[in-house]
Structures are given as structure tokens and as C-alpha cells.
Amino acid sequence: MxxxxxxxxxxxxxxxxxxxxxxxxxxxxxxxxxxxxxxxxxxxxxxxxxxxxxxxxxxxxxxxxxxxxxxxxxxxxxxxxxxxxxxxxxxxxxxxxxxxxxxxxxxxxxxxxxxxxxxxxxxxxxxxxxxxxxxxxxxxxxxxxxxxxxxxxxxxxxxxxxxxxxxxxxxxxxxxxxxxxxxxxxxxxxxxxxxxxxxxxxxxxxxxxxxxxxxxxxxxxxxxxxxxxxxxxxxxxxxxxxxxxGFVVPGNPNDSYDLVLATHPMAPFFEQKHKLWKSAGLDSTSTISLTLTEPLPSSVLRYLRIQRLDESDLADVTLRHQNEAALEKINDLNEVEVLKFLVESISSILDGFGTNLEKLEEQLAERFYTPAGNAWSAAHVSLGEQRVLRLTRKTAKDLLEAVENRNGNNKAFLSTTDQCALCNKFSTQLMRCGRCNGAMYCGRACQVAHYREHKAICRAITANNSSRKG
The missing domain is CATH 3.90.1410.10 (set domain protein methyltransferase, domain 1)
Structure with a gap:
């Protein structure tokens, strides 16, 4: 040659x-x-x-x-x-x-x-x-x-x-x-x-x-x-x-995880939210890289803030300049909902890994996998992605704690951060079940859809409350 x-x-x-x-x-x-x-x-x-x-x-x-x-x-x-x-x-x-x-x-x-x-x-x-x-x-x-x-x-x-x-x-x-x-x-x-x-x-x-x-x-x-x-x-x-x-770099500082954020076109207020995403340089389906140096890019928060807008917040946001609305925090309730969702979602992704980070580190240290072999490379890939995701989750938790601490003395704020029993949405206008006064819903549709699952618990709580009164 x-x-x-x-x-x-x-x-x-x-x-x-x-x-x-x-x-x-x-x-x-x-x-x-x-x-x-x-x-x-x-x-x-x-x-x-x-x-x-x-x-x-x-x-x-x-x-x-x-x-x-x-x-x-x-x-x-x-x-x-x-x-x-x-x-x-x-x-x-x-x-x-x-x-x-x-x-x-x-x-x-x-x-x-x-x-x-x-x-x-x-x-x-x-x-x-x-x-x-x-x-x-x-x-x-x-x-x-x-x-x-x-x-x-x-x-x-x-x-x-x-x-x-x-x-x-x-x-x-x-x-x-x-x-x-x-x-x-x-x-x-x-x-x-x-x-x-x-x-x-x-x-x-x-x-x-x-x-x-x-x-x-x-x-x-x-x-x-x-x-x-x-x-x-x-x-x-x-x-x-x-x-x-066909190779990996152990301890690669460029390791990343591609987070896919998507919203179905049939979701409520999709068209209005789609316009806000576009103004923020995003789309209804956006793939965003999480890295060791930037585990929680601002674009992830922008996307989720818009996705989680309820009807009243959406009306307020559309009155503002769209770019500003897309870039800035909406309000504390929206921020709590976004960050809690992010922490839970990242935890769910991590639970889906075949072998957790600590076990992989132990296996690699003990040369459980043949060095430079395919399984060894796969282990390093999993290790790198889990490190990134754990850092993302920690960053989201720290931000969530800061918001909650800032509102620690605001009982009205804390009482409205409960979730809808069906869709897990946070709202300032949750309605309680009229029978048991326990389960909370963001609307009538969620309450009706959840009733079949909730009715046995509802009857038990109601009966218990009645016996106490008697």
C-alpha cells in the first residue's frame, strides 16, 4: 500500500x-x-x-x-x-x-x-x-x-x-x-x-x-x-x-446519556405548547444529551416547564414574550412538579439498568470481564451512563430542595404540592374525594377514571371514619 x-x-x-x-x-x-x-x-x-x-x-x-x-x-x-x-x-x-x-x-x-x-x-x-x-x-x-x-x-x-x-x-x-x-x-x-x-x-x-x-x-x-x-x-x-x-475509554470524561422528551399530539393544549417549544429552540420530541459536565441542561427544564403548564399558567405565559416564557421558571409550583417528575423519571431509568453502578465497579475491579472484551466494553458503557444519570438526579434533587426550602414556611404552598391520584399532576386546584376526603384529583375526569381502582379503599376509609364517630 x-x-x-x-x-x-x-x-x-x-x-x-x-x-x-x-x-x-x-x-x-x-x-x-x-x-x-x-x-x-x-x-x-x-x-x-x-x-x-x-x-x-x-x-x-x-x-x-x-x-x-x-x-x-x-x-x-x-x-x-x-x-x-x-x-x-x-x-x-x-x-x-x-x-x-x-x-x-x-x-x-x-x-x-x-x-x-x-x-x-x-x-x-x-x-x-x-x-x-x-x-x-x-x-x-x-x-x-x-x-x-x-x-x-x-x-x-x-x-x-x-x-x-x-x-x-x-x-x-x-x-x-x-x-x-x-x-x-x-x-x-x-x-x-x-x-x-x-x-x-x-x-x-x-x-x-x-x-x-x-x-x-x-x-x-x-x-x-x-x-x-x-x-x-x-x-x-x-x-x-x-x-x-468497537472500543471504549475507561473513565471517559465525554460519557453522556441521550434523554428523549416527548409529548403526544393529543395531549391537552398541545398546539399552544408546541409554539412555546419552538420559541425555545425545541420540538415536541426532543433528544437532549446529559453529560458529566452538564448533567441537567437548561433545555431539559425549559421543555418540562412548558409540558407541565396547566390551563391558567398557559394563559398567563402566552401573554408574555414567548422567548422569555420558555427560558425562565414559570412559578414554584410548576418548578416543583417538573423537578419531582425528573427525579422520579431518572430513578425509573436507572432501575432499568441490568446491573447497578456499584456492582459493575466491583466486577471490573475483580476482572470479572475479560479486559478489552465485548462484555468489558458493555460494562464501561453502562458505568458511564449511570454516572451521568445519577449526577442528573442529584442536580434535580438539589434544585428541588432549594425550591422547597424557600417555601418551607408557606403552608399554602406545601398543601398544594400533593399529586393527583391518577395522573400524578401537581395543581393549585386539587379536588378531594367527597366520600373519604383522602384521594385528590386535578379534575373530574381523573376522579371518574380512577374510581374503579379507588372505590374499595374509599369504602374502607369511609367505614373507619364512621366507626370512629360512632
């Missing part, structure tokens, strides 16, 4: 060698010293794997153009890789790159059920389950739209679903993404440079020049001869590292 790249105009290759490292797998080792920031490697545009190059191929291009609708970027690149791998001649340079790619990957889509169960309850678990199913659907569509239509180009035994999954993981784990000046995203695979492994200890050190089409790698730190050279993939959490790249 190196000789082909040199003939194509790549520079810096003589200073490096491919090595299989015990901790990171295949990577690049430097043969000389480099200072931080020094340009160490350049790869010309002509040898990059891009969608444009795939369509420009005289054999593959016409077949790709025939597929309607057009293939996605990832499917195009995956097909391009498999096509080159299947050819016996005419693609010697590109095939030399394919030859040094890993034979298999450790992305979460290859986890066994038992390995994936280690991270049950995490976003990785849910996304991986969905992804495995979606890959099967996408492959079947690819067969119908492309492979079967041009069977002479895509021999069935070289374009199986296992081949497709391997090619997809090649794209996910080795592609680089760049933003062009016009705002468009640009994805490419770079021979040799795609062997550089990730480290959070180096800065951003790879760049693409759209004018020359050249990809450049700089030294992200000072290197001595024999050191492994790294690039930084960005602030990627372990759940994404495992899904796309």
Missing part, C-alpha cells in the same frame, strides 16, 4: 510503520521524533474513498446511478469497498488498502446476546437492537435496488449480509467527517491514515483542504521514535465509541 500511496503523491510515509499494538490493535508507529503541531503526513485527493470517486468509477458508477432513490453515503462507500475487494484486476492500489483492513470488528452490532445484556438499560443497548434490525432491512433493499439489478458486478457470494456488515463497520470506524465552507458535510476514508487510533490526550490534528483535496495529519503531541501516533476523534462518549469504533 505504501508504494502505491507514494506514487500517488502521499508524503511522510517513510517516517512510519504499521504495527499491531497489544492494547489498541493495529496502529501506526513513528520512526523518528516529531514536535507538536508539525505536519507529519499528507494523503492526496486521488486516493481517497469518497462518494464522488465511487460515482466516477467507469464500472461501478453507472450501476450506482441506476439505483433510485440514490444510496446513502454509508451504503455507497460500503458498496464501493466490497466492489473493489471483489475485483481481480484493475484496482491494485485500492485493493492493497482493503488488504490491510481488519478481518473483523468489535462494534456492538457483533455482540452476543449475553454480551449486550451487560449494558441492558443503556442507550447503546436500545440503539444496537434497532440497528441490527435496520441493517437487515437496508441490506434487503440494497439487494433489490442494486445487487440483483447488476448481478454481474455484485456476485452473490461476495456481497452477503455479513460482507455488508463488515463494510459498514469499515466505514463507521475508519471514515473522517469534515464540514465544508458551504456547511455541507463531507465523509471520506483515507488509506494508511485510517490506521491512526484515537486518544483523548491529543488535540485535533487532522484536516482536509477542499481546494487541493489533500488530507493532512499533524502531530497532536510530541512524539519520540517508537511511539504510537494518535489522532482525536472528538468528544465521543463510550456508547458511541463502542457502537461505531
Amino acid at each position: 505504501e508504494s502505491w500511496l507514494k506514487r500517488s503523491g502521499a508524503s511522510g510515509l517513510d517516517d512510519f510503520e504499521l504495527v499491531d499494538f497489544s492494547d489498541t490493535g493495529r496502529g501506526i508507529r513513528t520512526l523518528r521524533r516529531f514536535e507538536e503541531g508539525e505536519e507529519i503526513l499528507t494523503i492526496p485527493h486521488s486516493v481517497l474513498w469518497t462518494v464522488k470517486h465511487a460515482y466516477a468509477d467507469p464500472v461501478l458508477g453507472p450501476a450506482l446511478l441506476s439505483a433510485q432513490p440514490p444510496l446513502s453515503v454509508d451504503d455507497t462507500l460500503a458498496t464501493y469497498i466490497l466492489f473493489v475487494r471483489s475485483r481481480r484486476s484493475g484496482y491494485d492500489g485500492l485493493r492493497s488498502h482493503v488488504a490491510v483492513l481488519p478481518d473483523s470488528y468489535t462494534s456492538s452490532i457483533f455482540f452476543t446476546e449475553a454480551e449486550l445484556d451487560v449494558c441492558a438499560g443503556t442507550s447503546l443497548y436500545t440503539i444496537t437492537k434497532h440497528l441490527v434490525h435496520q441493517i437487515e432491512i437496508d441490506y434487503k433493499e440494497l439487494v433489490v435496488r442494486l445487487f440483483r439489478q447488476h448481478h454481474e458486478l455484485f456476485p452473490r457470494d461476495k456481497f452477503t449480509i455479513d460482507d455488508y456488515k463488515w463494510a459498514l463497520c469499515t466505514v463507521w470506524s475508519r471514515a473522517m467527517d469534515f464540514k465544508l465552507h458551504n456547511g455541507d458535510s463531507f465523509r471520506l476514508l483515507t488509506p494508511f491514515a485510517d490506521m491512526l487510533n484515537h486518544s483523548i490526550e491529543v488535540g485535533q490534528c487532522h484536516s482536509y483542504d477542499p481546494m487541493s483535496g489533500k488530507l493532512s495529519i499533524s502531530a497532536g503531541k510530541k512524539y519520540e521514535p517508537g511511539d504510537q501516533v494518535f489522532i482525536n476523534y472528538g468528544p465521543v462518549p463510550n456508547n458511541r465509541l463502542s457502537r461505531l469504533y
